[in-house]
Amino acid sequence: MADNNHWYMLSLIGKDRPGIVAHVTSALFEGGANLGEASMMRLGGNFSMMLMVQFTGNLHGLHEIIDGVAESLSLHVHLDRIDGQLHDHRQPDVRIRVYGADRAGIVAKVTGVLAEAGLHILDLESDVAGTQTEPVYIMTIEGHAGEGVAALESALEIVKQEGIDASLEAIDIMVG
């Protein structure tokens, strides 16, 4: 890989509509950029993309490729040159599920005690279900248990005493 082939992190956010991914990735392809790992999803009626982009030119050149299509789709663009690479995965060894009646501070409480017990979060997804008057918060986390799964289990006991439902399972990867 040539030295002048840099990785950028492209973030795009805007009102959701069909075709966003196709339009954005076409523009990047036609502009000569390569795509790496990505995470994209609809959140609260907005569509958000985080995308590793490899490009031989500079930040300005990449903006020229993406700004037009982003504007036409009313997407906000954020671009950063990153010190990153592909094939740098860290495998999770624990999965944690948390849910409860939604209330202020639930995420901070849960992730706070887990961080203290050695959790490195690799992936977190959360949603609010239920109804407007009785919202339910649901979260799944995959991560690396730096101080072992037992330490996280003890940490979750603290959370459970406050009326939050939480469970945990070790992820045992089957390689065949």
Added chain:
Amino acid sequence: MAVLEILKYPDPRLKEIALEVEVFDAALQSFIADLEQTMRAGPGGVGIAAPQVGRLQRIVIVDVSSKPKIKQHGRLVLINPEILEWEGMAKGREGCMSVPDFTGNVIRAKTIKLRAQDEQGEFHDYDMEGFEARAVQHEIDHLDGLLFLDRLVSRRNDLFARKVYK
């Protein structure tokens, strides 16, 4: 004995359907020894299927005895394996020696009843569960040209999307 080369996706041989083993001879024993050595040479490999080394025959080796505290049968050579019954579903994370640098979540049956021949061609029935059942299902998929990539489930929608009945 020898460590054989593991085929990596997108090698088209990984998508082929493997043929039944009909002859249980010295050549087969020798290949099985090589296949087992190849499995044990891989980092963390608990199973291997013959198509992963380019031999399109219905031969699988599984050995999950390195995992503590699970129900398992130890080292198993499974020839012409056939799953007779499935029960339950569970999501678990899998990787594959033929797909480096990627692991993903796959739904498999929790328990299976399996019939397979051994190295000498004798039939055996097995009741399997959990991690071992997952390994066997992953390997039998290789015999049918399927990779765990064909069975990945979305991270977000955990087990099953709720069905909406009108």
